[in-house]
Amino acid sequence: MKLKRSTVNNLIAYGIVIVAFVICQSMISAGAMSRSLRGQLVPICVYIVMAVSLNLTVGISGELSLGHAGFMSVGAFSGIVAATWMESAFAMENDVVRLLLAMVVGGVFAGIAGVIIGVPVLRLRGDYLAIVTLAFGEIIRNVLNCVYISVDAGRVYFAFNSPQLPGKLVINGPAGATGVSRISTFVIGFVLILFTLFVVLNLINSRSGRAIMACRDSRIAAESVGINITKYRMMAFVTSAVLAGMAGALYGLNYSTVTAAKFDFNTSILVLVFVVLGGIGNIWGSIIAATLLTVLPELLRGFSDYRMLVYAVVLILVMLVTNSPMMRAFFARVLPHKRGEEGKGGEAA
Amino acid sequence: MTLFLSYLINGISLGSIYAIIALGYTMVYGIARMLNFAHGDVIMVGAYICFCATQYLGLPAVVGVLVAMVACTALGVTIERLAYRPLRQAASLAVLITAIGMSYLLQNLALLIWGPNPKSFASVVSIGSISLFDGALLISGETIVTVLANIVIMVALTQFTGRTKMGKAMRAVSEDRGAAELMGINVNHTIALTFAIGSALAAIAGALLCSSYPTLQPTTGSMPGIKAFTAAVFGGIGSIPGAMIGGVLLGVIEILGRAYVSTELGDAFVFAVLIVVLLVKPTGLLGKKVSEKV
Secondary structure, three states: OOOOHHHHHHHHHHHHHHHHHHHHHHHHHHOOOOHHHHHHHHHHHHHHHHHHHHHHHHHHOOOOOOOHHHHHHHHHHHHHHHHHHHHHHHOOOOHHHHHHHHHHHHHHHHHHHHHHHHHHHOOOOHHHHHHHHHHHHHHHHHHHOOEEEEEEOOEEEEEEOOOOOOOEEEEEHHHOEOOOOOOOOHHHHHHHHHHHHHHHHHHHOOHHHHHHHHHHHOHHHHHHOOOOHHHHHHHHHHHHHHHHHHHHHHHHOOOOOEOHHHHOHHHHHHHHHHHHHHOOOOHHHHHHHHHHHHHHHHHOHHHHHHHHHHHHHHHHHHHHHHHOHHHHHHHHHHOOOHHHHHHHHHHHO | OHHHHHHHHHHHHHHHHHHHHHHHHHHHHHHHOOOOOOHHHHHHHHHHHHHHHHHOOOOOHHHHHHHHHHHHHHHHHHHHHHHHHHHOOOOHHHHHHHHHHHHHHHHHHHHHHHOOOOEEOOOOOOOOOEEEOOOOEEEOHHHHHHHHHHHHHHHHHHHHHHHOHHHHHHHHHHHOHHHHHHOOOOHHHHHHHHHHHHHHHHHHHHHHHHHHOOEEOOOOOHHHHHHHHHHHHHHOOOOHHHHHHHHHHHHHHHHHHHHHOOOOOHHHHHHHHHHHHHHHOOOOOOOOOOOOOO
16 A cells, blocks of 8 residues: 555654653653653643644744734633633543543634634734734733633633622632642643644645645735635634644643733744744644753753843844845855755745 | 823823834835834833933933934844845745844843843933923923924924935835836935934934833833834824824823723723724825735
């Protein structure tokens, strides 16, 4: 039986992730992993999913989104409320089921937010699109700062700008979600990564994925062969939002306290750094960059002051090296084997 | 009524600062077709330099502002030369990401140099406040200077772009870069000049911003920067009077929203304005409609 090349590549992709997971698990059971690194495992999973989903928007769909953390926060808060509600309404003791359902709820709410935001945002292009996604990210953060949600005897109460609610406050305005039961586990995080990869890789290699990339490469050409631009851009945007929401739910349920301030512009940029550094449009790169850049600061403690500074420099240098014509010519001279690729790139452009 | 008036005056004062920042955005966007994300952080650097000049070197406030202007001009031109010029032909995504990187670089450099603790900025304005209606309405000296500075800068810039040769070159480049080049205009110099003017204005805005809101920290500039971009879009990107009208309106909307609706949601209002403007009238209040060429 002969498999398609993309199928083989995808199988290799899943294989590597599974191997990495098995190595981590055996290191944990052997006690070879330090405490701080173990604490980083869930955030690594979250950031991998965030980076892969943002790559779907930035790399595959070609739209710079600066509000990805907004979807993460929607997912986190709705996931936390869902998990608390399930505990109170059905006395559900099974943490794994609760976490999985909370992630689904987080994904659904983030997806709804994605649709609401996507309708106006996707009418715009380029810089305007970027700045409006940033605006939406900030609006989400501001609004979540005013939201009070409580759960009492299986009922969810909601209030805006006033904490007078019956029962136990789950979301407490600017103080965020407090007293969250920490039910996130590395295994579920790993499952979420596999799910994300499954969704994103299948989408890219499908008819819809090719349509999305066609819209990115030439809007006019895609439109003229009958591709519904809005539909496919929306598809990429909302898928990305849903995945970010699921990652957000996982993230929110990993800490006992979560505030909306955690999901600010800086978090969006951090995820963007993962995507850019891993290579825009390259799903693999995103995974590796997200893992390394989450682990590295833990390993190099003394380096933490310079971390964001180095990120900034790297962001600029990567852009200059990959996009400046002068640099490209320089690399073509220094690395003769790149010359052919340069020629191909030139033709494509 | 006097309460409303005092909110209105606060709004105009804040809006004037936004307007001065927005001028930098609108000129750069009009000419280089790029969103200079780092502009907000140039404001912060300007405020820090002004702070150091007056606080540590003991220079008078006016000299401090001048020093900040010179330093910011140099900074703006350097940023343009090192980071933006090599990407002149690149896709807008690449330029935008570079600009975001530059913004982060400036913030983190400031964090390393001046530390994370907020500095309390001494006002550069020495005029006393005016009280009206038997002291019921107080207009601070900062407000007066800010509004006056805004008007002076706008008139001067309109004259500069309308009358001088360099100003005409700037307009030509923003109209059609290729044609301007064929007419013998040095596009690189013109863009560098735009960055220089924008950054000098950013230094003034930084000093005025921190005179009214005296906490100075490395993230001081980023939010006003983004809001000022909103103001520039609101007024019509590329238009100098538009930046002023957009800035003042946005400042008033923000302060009134904070006062009468919700303190928490002040920023959300500003961004909601941006979204509505972009959807209803993408060219802004005074912008020209540009049809897309295929």
